[in-house]
Amino acid sequence: MLNISNIHHVAIICSDYSVSKKFYTEILGLKIISEIYRAERDSYKLDLEIGNTQIELFSFPNTPPRPSRPEAQGLRHLAFATDNIELAVETLTRFGISVEAVRIDEITGKRFTFFADPDNLPLELYEK
Structure with missing residues (x-):
């Protein structure tokens, strides 16, 4: 048995970091835990607090869009x-x-x- 107790985080990749950061922090009101820019990947990682869970918001260059909504696999x-x-x-x-x-x-x-x-x-x- 794995002894899993809860969900630690959910990871989301966004297309426009500043727009998504504003959405999750200013509109949904999630608290910023940490924000890191990783130059070697040209990527931001924003950790957000929601209850006992976190959302990791990532930006990466040239990511493909979600294939369909909402019935894609995954x-x-x-x-x-x-x-x-x-x-x-x-x-x-x-x-x-x-x-x-x-x-x-x-x-x-x-x-x-x-x-x-x-x-x-x-x-x-x-x-x-």
């Missing part, structure tokens, strides 16, 4: 827990971010919705 979407889905949707909308209609999970009865980051990575808000 990571389907990243979901964020929220206490107040209406307030979260209102905040995203104020920043000009398009948010799908809020739906109810037919299994859990919880409310959720989807939106996208600057690179069209599908993100979900899921009410606790």
Whole structure:
């Protein structure tokens, strides 16, 4: 047995570092843990805190776009827990971010919705 206790981090590669950094820090409100520029790779690595987990935001030159949304093989979407889905949707909308209609999970009865980051990575808000 591996004795896995939680998710340590999720890594995201973005196409425009400054736009994505602003999105994740100023709009989503994630706290910066560290920011490093790696000259040998022409790459930024931004570590962001979200609860007990981290998001690693990377920039690399000439990365290919995501093949499709959201049903490509691999990571389907990243979901964020929220206490107040209406307030979260209102905040995203104020920043000009398009948010799908809020739906109810037919299994859990919880409310959720989807939106996208600057690179069209599908993100979900899921009410606790």
